[in-house]
Structures are given as structure tokens and as C-alpha cells.
Amino acid sequence: MSTTTAAEKLLLQMVDDYTQKEIAPQDMPMDAAGDFPAGFMEKLTATGFLGLMLPQEFGGAGFGPEITATVLNHIARGNASTAVTLEGHFKTIDQLLKYGTPALQQQLLPTATDRIFAFSMTEASGGSNPMSISSTATREGNHWVLNGDKIMITNGGLAEVYCVLVKTAPTELSVFVVDQDMPGFSFGKREDFIGLRGTPVGEIVMDHIVVDDDHLLGNLGDGGLIGDSAHDDARVLMGAVLTGIMEHELKIATDYAKERKAGDQPLTALQVTQRKVADMAIRKETTKLLYQQAAHLKALGQPYSELAAMAxxxxxxxxxxAGDDALQILAGYGYSREYPVEHLIRDARALEIAEGTVEKMRSAIALAEFNH
Ligand SMILES: Cc1cc2nc3c(=O)[nH]c(=O)nc-3n(C[C@H](O)[C@H](O)[C@H](O)COP(=O)(O)OP(=O)(O)OC[C@H]3O[C@@H](n4cnc5c(N)ncnc54)[C@H](O)[C@@H]3O)c2cc1C
Known part of the structure; x- marks a missing residue:
């Protein structure tokens, strides 16, 4: 791993202070309300979080993949929804940087410091098998016309700019970029998911949206490649978020075990508690090593897809x-909604599904191993 620079240390200190003061206190209220509180995203935006990894030429802070992931790790210690909203934004910016034309980058990326971006693949027909989508882009004169319906999109309804996977021929997938201001764009249903309840996850509807050629990412037929790339970038950051969730779970469990008595000794003296805490710590550290190594390879320009899937x-x-172990240490209190453990389990559970199910990721890891 790279050593942390002075600027990165300062950034992490700022992130930790902000998380402690502004984000962590909203963790429980957010879960109960199923939304970010009023003014929360505006303040996060005003503080500069959206431009963290955006190159300086577009007005961002230009931090690299490793420190960006570490920032999301630290934010997730206070609240995973906030970190996941930033993950959805950052992975989308990454695809514009990799595949956008210079004209599209100049038009959209300077706005990414105060407008949220999102990446949309899933449709009602299923998220795991992209060829089954029905959204289309058809050629009309000098333009493309987009039609279709995307569901379960992270930041759907909150984001203003969307990358969308469509068919440009019956077996050809491509990605276009649309803006919520375009005629024909609208929002549909917001999901009532059981975890990550601050993060909006919702539907977008494209009804005859007209775009120019420069709104195509990469080339026609690059949809599968760009979708995979978005997944890779998201998975590095999700490893970081999951590490933060486990750090939160560990803190709750260890704080409680130090206070709670089993007869005349604290829970910390019991081997059964020690075993659970040790297992939690091992799971946290292995995940941290995986996401940090994936981010490191990404920073070096080396392949990181397999490690990102592992993370x-x-x-x-x-x-x-780890959440289950924490719940058991807190026992009756762990099972209560008054303590955050049960919602941390629900938050973590979402990441066995979002950005590719664990089944799909295991297939990808196995294929990579067969090809080594
Ligand atoms: C919190 C959250 C955020 C999300 N954010 C986004 C987003 O930003 N953008 C977006 O496009 N989507 C998003 N999604 C949707 C997510 O990507 C899909 O739910 C996921 O890809 C699975 O699709 P599905 O739900 O239709 O299940 P299906 O694809 O129908 O899968 C059903 C089951 O079959 C298994 N399965 C299906 N096909 C295969 C296969 N080929 N190999 C192995 N197993 C398979 C799956 O693993 C699963 O267990 C989000 C989902 C959640 C929960």
C-alpha cells in the first residue's frame, strides 16, 4: 500500500470530524425515517465530498483510488447509507472519465461537485443477466432516441445525471448518459428496502429521450465492458464500506462487553465472547486487506477486477x-431496534446483492482463476 501523504492525513482528519459530528448522529434516525434528513445531502455537498476523486481539471480534489476508498471506509463507520450514496456517485464518475468523449467530460464533469451521478443497468426482467434488458436506443436522423425503464438504481431520484445501459441492436449493449432535465426523463417508484435506508434506490423512466452521439460512452457495443468496469469500481468501494460497517459492529460489541457483567465478571472475560470478537476482527481485517489491495492495483493501473469481487x-x-456475533453479545439488546446492530446487519445484507450478486461474483472469481 502507498504511504499516506500530509494532504491525505488532513483529509482523513476532516472526514473523521465530519462523520462524528454530522453523519453518525443521523445513523439511527435515517434508518427509522427511510431517508436522509432534510438538508443532509446539501451540507455534504457544500463540504466538498462529491468532488473528492474528481480530477482537479474538472474542479475536483483529485484524490486517488486508495484514499477515496479509505474515506468511504471511515464514513461507513458512522453511517453506511452516506458512504453508499458516494460510492454510486464515484463509480459513475469513473466511467465518464474512462469512456466519455472530451466534449461530454467538459460538459458534465465540472457539475459533479454539486450534482450526484448514478449508473443504471437493472430492469424488471433482472439485474444479473444484462442481455435480458429491454431499454433501447434507436437511431433517428442524427440523434439517438432512448426508451425504457430502470429500477433499483442507487441514488435514483436524488441523482441528476444517469449512465444507462440500453440495447442498440438485439444483441448489442451500449451505455448512454442522460440528464434529469432532458424532455422524456422522469422518476418512478422508490424502493422500500430493508437496509441502507438513507440511500434512495429508485426507478427512472426514459420516454423518447433524444441525445447526440457524444452522449454515448465508449463505442457502440461497449455496454457489457462498461457495466463490468462500473461493477469493479463499485466493488472496491463497497469493500471499504463493509469494513466500516464491521468497525462499527466491533465498537458496539466491545464497548458493551466491557460494561456488561456475567455474574461478577465482565463479558470480556468469557471465552465465548472473546471467540466472537476475534472472529469479527479477523473478518474485518481480511476485508480491509482485500479492498486496499484492489484499490492499490487500481492506482497502479493493474487489473483489480478479481480482488474487487473478492472484497x-x-x-x-x-x-x-460479524453483525450476528455482535447481536449475540448484546443478546436481548442486540435484538432491539433501540440499538444499531440489527440495522447494520440489514445494511450489510444489501451488499450481497447490489453491484452484482455474490453468486455472480463467485462465477467471475472462478473464471479468473481458471484463466490464470
Ligand atoms: C441496495 C441496492 C442497490 C442497487 N443499486 C443498483 C444500481 O445503482 N444500479 C443498478 O443497475 N442496479 C442496482 N441494484 C440492483 C442489483 O444490481 C440487482 O438486484 C442485482 O444485479 C440482481 O438482480 P435481480 O435482483 O434482478 O436478481 P436476478 O438477476 O433475478 O437473480 C435472482 C437470483 O438468481 C441468481 N442468478 C441469476 N442469474 C445468475 C447467473 N447468471 N449466475 C449466477 N447466479 C445467477 C442471482 O445471484 C440471485 O440469487 C441495486 C440493488 C440493491 C439491493
Whole structure:
């Protein structure tokens, strides 16, 4: 891993202070309300979080993949929904940087410091098998006309700019970029998901949206490649978020175990408690190593897809299991909605599904191993 620079240390200090003061206190209210509180996203935006990894030429802070992931790790210690909203934004910016034309980048990226971006693939026909989508872009004169319906989109309804996976021929997938201001764009249903309840996840509807050629990412037929790339970038960050969830779970469990008595000794003296805490710590550290190594390879320009899939496949079950151990240490209180453990399990569970299910990721990891 790279050593942390002075600017990165300062950034992490600012992030930790902000998380402690502004984000963590909203963790429980957000879960109960199923939304970010009023003014929360506006304040996060005004503080500069949206431009963290955006290159300086577009007005961002230009931080690299490793520190960006670490920032999301630290934010998730206070609240995972906030970190996941930033993850959805950052992975979309990454695709514009990799595949957008210079004209599209100049038009959209300077706005990414105060407008949220999102990446939309899933449709009612299923998220795991992209060829089954029905959204289309058809050629009309010098333009493309987009029609279709995307569901379960992270930041759907909150984001203003959307990358959308469509068919440009019966077996050809491509990605276009649309703006919520375009005629024909509207929002549909917001999901009532059981976890990550601050993050809006919703539907977008494209009804005859007309775009120019420069709103195509990459080339026609690059949809599968760009979708995979978005997943890779998301999974690095999700490994970081999952590490943060486990750090939160560990803190609750260890704080409680130090206070709670079993007869005349604290829970910390019991081997059964020690075993649970040790397992939680091992799961947290293995996930951290995986996401940090994936981010490091990304920073070096080396392949990171397999490690990113491992970070999320391992980290998501690890965080659910660590939450379960924390719940058992707190016992009756762990099972109560008055304590955050039960919602941390629900938050972690989402990441066994979002950005590719763990089944799909295990297939990708196995294929990579067969090809080594
Ligand atoms: C919190 C959250 C945020 C999300 N954010 C986004 C987003 O920003 N953008 C977006 O486009 N989507 C998003 N999604 C949707 C998500 O990507 C899909 O739910 C996911 O890809 C699975 O699709 P599905 O739900 O239709 O299940 P299906 O694809 O119908 O899968 C059903 C089951 O079959 C298994 N399965 C299906 N096909 C295969 C296969 N080929 N190999 C192995 N197993 C398979 C799956 O693993 C699963 O267990 C989000 C979902 C959640 C929960």
C-alpha cells in the first residue's frame, strides 16, 4: 500500500470530524425515517465530498483510488447509507472519465461537485443477466432516441445525471448518459428496502429521450465492458464500506462487553465472547486487506477486477456474520431496534446483492482463476 501523504492525513482528519459530528448522529434516525434528513445531502455537498476523486481539471480534489476508498471506509463507520450514496456517485464518475468523449467530460464533469451521478443497468426482467434488458436506443436522423425503464438504481431520484445501459441492436449493449432535465426523463417508484435506508434506490423512466452521439460512452457495443468496469469500481468501494460497517459492529460489541457483567465478571472475560470478537476482527481485517489491495492495483493501473469481487463477496457475508456475533453479545439488546446492530446487519445484507450478486461474483472469481 502507498504511504499516506500530509494532504491525505488532513483529509482523513476532516472526514473523521465530519462523520462524528454530522453523519453518525443521523445513523439511527435515517434508518427509522427511510431517508436522509432534510438538508443532509446539501451540507455534504457544500463540504466538498462529491468532488473528492474528481480530477482537479474538472474542479475536483483529485484524490486517488486508495484514499477515496479509505474515506468511504471511515464514513461507513458512522453511517453506511452516506458512504453508499458516494460510492454510486464515484463509480459513475469513473466511467465518464474512462469512456466519455472530451466534449461530454467538459460538459458534465465540472457539475459533479454539486450534482450526484448514478449508473443504471437493472430492469424488471433482472439485474444479473444484462442481455435480458429491454431499454433501447434507436437511431433517428442524427440523434439517438432512448426508451425504457430502470429500477433499483442507487441514488435514483436524488441523482441528476444517469449512465444507462440500453440495447442498440438485439444483441448489442451500449451505455448512454442522460440528464434529469432532458424532455422524456422522469422518476418512478422508490424502493422500500430493508437496509441502507438513507440511500434512495429508485426507478427512472426514459420516454423518447433524444441525445447526440457524444452522449454515448465508449463505442457502440461497449455496454457489457462498461457495466463490468462500473461493477469493479463499485466493488472496491463497497469493500471499504463493509469494513466500516464491521468497525462499527466491533465498537458496539466491545464497548458493551466491557460494561456488561456475567455474574461478577465482565463479558470480556468469557471465552465465548472473546471467540466472537476475534472472529469479527479477523473478518474485518481480511476485508480491509482485500479492498486496499484492489484499490492499490487500481492506482497502479493493474487489473483489480478479481480482488474487487473478492472484497465484496467476502466482505458482505463477513459483515452480516460479524453483525450476528455482535447481536449475540448484546443478546436481548442486540435484538432491539433501540440499538444499531440489527440495522447494520440489514445494511450489510444489501451488499450481497447490489453491484452484482455474490453468486455472480463467485462465477467471475472462478473464471479468473481458471484463466490464470
Ligand atoms: C441496495 C441496492 C442497490 C442497487 N443499486 C443498483 C444500481 O445503482 N444500479 C443498478 O443497475 N442496479 C442496482 N441494484 C440492483 C442489483 O444490481 C440487482 O438486484 C442485482 O444485479 C440482481 O438482480 P435481480 O435482483 O434482478 O436478481 P436476478 O438477476 O433475478 O437473480 C435472482 C437470483 O438468481 C441468481 N442468478 C441469476 N442469474 C445468475 C447467473 N447468471 N449466475 C449466477 N447466479 C445467477 C442471482 O445471484 C440471485 O440469487 C441495486 C440493488 C440493491 C439491493
Amino acid at each position: 465484496k463477496a467476502h466482505g458482505s457475508r463477513a459483515a452480516v456474520s
